[in-house]
Amino acid sequence: MIYVGVDLHLRFCYMTVLDANGKRLWQGRVENVESDLQQFFANLKSSHQEKGGIAVAVEACGFWCAFVDCVEPLVDRVVLVHPAKVKAIADAKLKNDRVDSDTLAQLLRANLLPEAWKADRATRDLREVLRMRVALGRDRTRYKNQIHAVLHLHGQRAPVSDLFGRQGRAWLKTLAVRPAARQAIDTSLRMVDQLDSELHALDRQLQKSAQQDPDARCLLSIPGIGAFSAMVLKAEIGDIRRFPDKKSLYNYAGLVPVIRQSADHLRRGGITRSGSPLLRWVMSEAAVTATRYSPAARAWFTRLAQHKHPHVARTALARKLLGAVWALWTQGLCFDERIFAAM
Secondary structure (H helix, E strand, O other): OEEEEEEEOOOEEEEEEEOOOOOEEEEEEEEOOHHHHHHHHHHHHHHOHHHOOEEEEEEOOOOHHHHHHHHHHHOOEEEEEOHHHOHHHHOOOOOOHHHHHHHHHHHHHOOOOOEOOOOOHHHHHHHHHHHHHHHHHHHHHHHHHHHHHHHHHOOOOOOOOOOOOHHHHHHHHHOOOOHHHHHHHHHHHHHHHHHHHHHHHHHHHHHHHHHHOHHHHHHOOOOOOOHHHHHHHHHHHOOHHHOOOHHHHHHHHOOOEEEEEEOOEEEEEEEOOOOOHHHHHHHHHHHHHHHHHOHHHHHHHHHHHOOOOHHHHHHHHHHHHHHHHHHHHHHOOOOOHHHHHHO
């Protein structure tokens, strides 16, 4: 077997090639373009046929997808490495392309690499749509906040609660302010309207997708989970079978507390916030919605909030609802108000 450690960059890859005994066969740069990568691995395979198959290790970065899609058909195995867990690289005193690629190749040869899950193309496409939806929503909020900032700067207070409703917009239109402020308000309103149009189109698309997807339809039975939340869960979790229990899913969402223990001393901190930030955000929003529409969730939250900070109680409810997602997908257990209230 041949082992290839890849230090991946946007324009090039630095690769180290080792044989089964750890002997370095080649080390150097390869341009990160499809034709050059295909040529490199074709030459590697033809020149070292007697050494067996090819295994490749590459760290999960923002552009790993294109590299893996190109290389995976050409080799026997591609290991996507969790970068934060490769301590030999993260904590190394000497860190450069040559050292990093060599370390990956050596750890791959010893089968000591922490492997990250490779999402399939359909899941990655869904993630791209959902993250665009989130980005557009944040942009709309930013432009709304810009209007509030202009009003605050000029000492204006809206006479209505919804500044962007019909009455609020009528008030904004007739508001007497200086030309620079009027330009800022009008420009921001046009951007809000444009983003609203894009968001409505994306929401219709996601609503249709959720109704057509069996997994997403099941999730709609859980309080606080709507079409958008269901599709985020499907995209961010992917294959639920990769989580052996619900605690693993909690950890992936970063909804578990940091624990520091030494001898008999145990201290719990805030949540780890590791894993998928979008999944964590969606479950926190679902917890807020669940307290409005589910008596069982509201009662559980109220009971916990009596001796915990409301933010802590909301996080705990988000974690509990994520457990309901795991139970639904793995065991077919639907949400039951009576069981939830008794837990």
